[in-house]
Amino acid sequence: MNSMTDAKLSPGDTIGILGGGQLGRMIALAAGRLGLKCHVFCPDEASPAFDVSAEKTVAAYDDEKALRDFAGKVDAVTYEFENVPGETADILASLRPVRPGPRALSVSQDRLSEKTFLRDAGIPVADFESIDSQNELDDALTRFGGRGVVKTRRFGYDGKGQIMIRAREDAQDAFSRLGHVPTILEALVTFEREISVIVARGLDGTARAYDVAENVHENHILKTSTVPADIRSATAAQAREIAERIADALGYVGVMGVEMFLVRSGEEERIIVNEIAPRVHNSGHWTEDACLVSQFEQHVRAVAGWPLGTAERHFDVTMENLIGHDADAWHDILSDPGARLHLYGKAETRAGRKMGHVNRLRPIKP
Amino acid sequence: MNSMTDAKLSPGDTIGILGGGQLGRMIALAAGRLGLKCHVFCPDEASPAFDVSAEKTVAAYDDEKALRDFAGKVDAVTYEFENVPGETADILASLRPVRPGPRALSVSQDRLSEKTFLRDAGIPVADFESIDSQNELDDALTRFGGRGVVKTRRFGYDGKGQIMIRAREDAQDAFSRLGHVPTILEALVTFEREISVIVARGLDGTARAYDVAENVHENHILKTSTVPADIRSATAAQAREIAERIADALGYVGVMGVEMFLVRSGEEERIIVNEIAPRVHNSGHWTEDACLVSQFEQHVRAVAGWPLGTAERHFDVTMENLIGHDADAWHDILSDPGARLHLYGKAETRAGRKMGHVNRLRPIKP
Incomplete structure (x- = not known):
């Protein structure tokens, strides 16, 4: 434990974000609300996150000089994708707090390390x-x-x-x-449902898991996340507890997505963890409207070393990804009083490209 | 009615904002969520809105060349303060849709025009x-x-x-x-309470008033806004109806704050309109957390020519301005699960300066 690892940001400080896609953009919007600046580092000149951030660096992730300059201008570093090269993380971590830490990256970048880590931590895996x-x-x-x-x-x-x-x-x-x-x-897992838990863990070790989402994929891309998942409350509690346990075992700081399978044998519901994503997660976008504190704000709070907020949920919700020309329906979505539109400001609509999402809210079913 | 007056923006288009303070900043954050870009025009190099916007112009409001360049780069223009010089508005309005329109500015910039307009529209004034x-x-x-x-x-x-x-x-x-x-x-008005209504009006003429806020000032600066106001429901309905009527009478497009006095004679509650602000308004900051659609998002929707969202409220709330060193309490506020912190990213804390605000939420009292 050194002083850099413990460092807390102050209002007005700058969070450096590796990656300029929609996740970086939504982190930057959440940071802006809390009076923090963002500096986005991304090789792609047309990065959506640039448009809502105070500073940008357009450079390759292995450009050591650019990385060092970037670190000199920010107070902490986070990232929106798990394939940050190890050397990139190491250079930055030698200069500034990197949250989540490099260990979360190295574990999650390699399926063998990931599965081994989870099994060793007593987490059920295939x-x-x-x-x-x-x-x-x-x-x-x-x-x-x-x-x-x-x-x-x-x-x-x-x-x-x-x-x-x-x-x-x-x-x-x-x-x-x-x-x-x-x-x-x-091993092949015959599962009934795909579920996920978004968990945040603060610098002080507090872990807060959001409610369980039930996910539907189309062509291997997330299509919808519905909350609450149609599972027993004891199973849901167990899923959240597993996510918190993983975050604790990693000494994690930030928001993490934990993808799980729900396996049924008769009346028994069992959870198997499929993979972890050391970042804000598509299956947590519902938190932006159904909760007061979104996964993005939680992540910013954690990265800044600030107290986490509540993960309480105030609506039932289905998040639907707007993929490719799905986003052409934006006007109809805006006209629906129960629908909350999010668009990522991507210039070009392409098949399979995530252009935005919509959260459809319902009163909580008692 | 010409085609420019009717113009609707598309996702990815750019809203130009005159003024780079906290109101412009919060408009830009709301626009970012909807996939719109912002270009902020402000003479002050240290403008908080610059940090969350795609483009900025640092120039004086009477710099005609800078105004024309700015207009050439944006798809519609709005503003965060009512004292935009008439000539500035006229130059911009000759090139791009300006919303709210120049008439709202000219009426509200001059107390005589404002009071005359209101009286002529049948609105009760002193x-x-x-x-x-x-x-x-x-x-x-x-x-x-x-x-x-x-x-x-x-x-x-x-x-x-x-x-x-x-x-x-x-x-x-x-x-x-x-x-x-x-x-x-x-004339001096002996009022019991100060209240205000935030009303949005879309390009299609739809008007949506939010619930009535009760305001407390300290040293002539807004200190708190509490919703609902402690007034009869019939009076509240009347206040909202007055605000919508004013917006209609102006052919207004955007969000407007209407400040009113509640005058009591025995059991009778009467409303007198004090002034109108043709912009998002400090007494509407509570909408950011107590409603799904904030005043900032409504304003962006209206300026873009998009459908308005619902003005429904989901919490009782007290908004408190963080003035000067009030903002030093940010860490305690973050630790309170019922409190939602907003900071403006202003570099320097000065007495009397609005540094942020906090929305304290409560379940709606039935």
């Missing part, structure tokens, strides 16, 4: 094995009953970098099709 | 007379029973530019003390 060759894959599949998902250890997202194996022929050349990179094999 | 000399003042005071408030017609704010006359000696040299400028004499 069985998994490290796979470094086609032979290892074939051997492991024997132990997994011939079924499983083989995933690259790094840089997978939105269903990319993984192959589902339901029969022996699915496994053929799988290691080569994934590019001869380190992978893991995970 | 008796008043135009005063252009000490002789006229002395004469008028005779008709007003020797009592009244003499106010400069232009540029008064926070109690500046006015003299209270309760006895003949108060009137002595009043005209000269106010600088030999055109003034008006208003």
Whole structure:
């Protein structure tokens, strides 16, 4: 523990954000409300977060000089994506507090480290094995009953970098099709629902989990998050407790998304953690309107070393991502009194691109 | 009615804001959420709104070239203060839609025009007379029973530019003390409470008034706004209806603050309109947390020509301005789960300077 690790920001200080997409933009908007400045670092000149931030740096994430200049101008650093290169994080962490810390990044960037960390922390995960060759894959599949998902250890997202194996022929050349990179094999989980928990943990160790969201994906991209999830209240409490336990085990500071599967056997509901995202999370966008303190504000508070706010929820809600031309419906959405529109200011509408989201609110069902 | 007057913005378009203080800042934050860009025009290099806006122009309000360049880069223009010079508004209005329109500015900049407009529209106001000399003042005071408030017609704010006359000696040299400028004499109103209504009116003529706030001033600066005001529901409905009527009579587009006095005679409650502010208003900051759609978002929607949102309120609330060193309590405020902190990012704390505000929320009393 050194003084930099403990550093707290003051109003008027500057948060540096790596990544200039919609998540960085929403962090910056939340920071602005609290009187903090943001400085966004992103290689893409057309970054949506630039438009709502005091300062920007357009440079590559491995541009050491630009990183050092950036660190010199900010009071703490955070990031909106988990694939921040380790060296980038190390350079910045030597100069300024980086929150969440580099450990959260290194654990979550590698599926093997992530799963191993979770299992060691007593968190329920699917069985998994490290796979470094086609032979290892074939051997492991024997132990997994011939079924499983083989995933690259790094840089997978939105269903990319993984192959589902339901029969022996699915496994053929799988290691080569994934590019001869380190992978893991995970047991197939027959789940009833996908759920997630957004948890915030402050510099003082306080952890606050939001209510559980139930997520629906389309083409491997999140389509909707509905809160509350249609699960038992004891299961929901357990999901939140698991998320808080993970944050504690990592000594985490900031907001984290924890993706889980709900597995049912008869009346029994069981939770399996799928993955963690060391950042604000798409499945937490509902907090912007259904709670007084959004995940973005919680993240800003944590990164600043400030007290967390309440995670209390005041509405039932369904968040719907506006993907590609979904966003063309903005005018109708604005006309609906129960709908809260969020647009990201992206210049170009492309298929599969997240352009915004809408939170549809309902009174809390007693 | 021409096509510029009717112009509607699209997501990604730019709103130009004259004035870079906290009101401009909060407009920009609301615009950011809706995917709009802001370009702030302000002579002060240290303007809080710059930090959350895509573009800025640092220039004087009478710099015609800078105004024309600014107009060329934005899709509509609004402002955060009512003393925008008429010529500035005219230059901009010749190039881009200015919302609220120049008429709202000219009416509200001159207390005589304002009071005359209100009286002609059938809105209850205190008796008043135009005063252009000490002789006229002395004469008028005779008709007003020797009592009244003499106010400069232009540029008064926070109690500046006015003299209270309760006895003949108060009137002595009043005209000269106010600088030999055109003034008006208003009858003294013995009021029980100060209240205000924030009303939004869209390009399509829809008007939406928020609930009535009860305001407390200290040293002529707003200290708190509490909602609901402690008045009868019929009186509250009347106050909102008056605000909507004023907006309609002006053909107003945007958010307006209407300050009123509540006058009591026995059981009877009567409303007198004191003044209108053609902009988002300090007594409407409570809408940011107690409503889903804040006054800032309503203003952005109106300026963009978009549908207004609901003005429904979900909490009882007291907004407290953080003036000068009040803002030093930011850490305690953040620790209070019922308190929502807003800071303006002003570099220097000065006595009397609005540094932020806090909304203290309570469940709605049935």
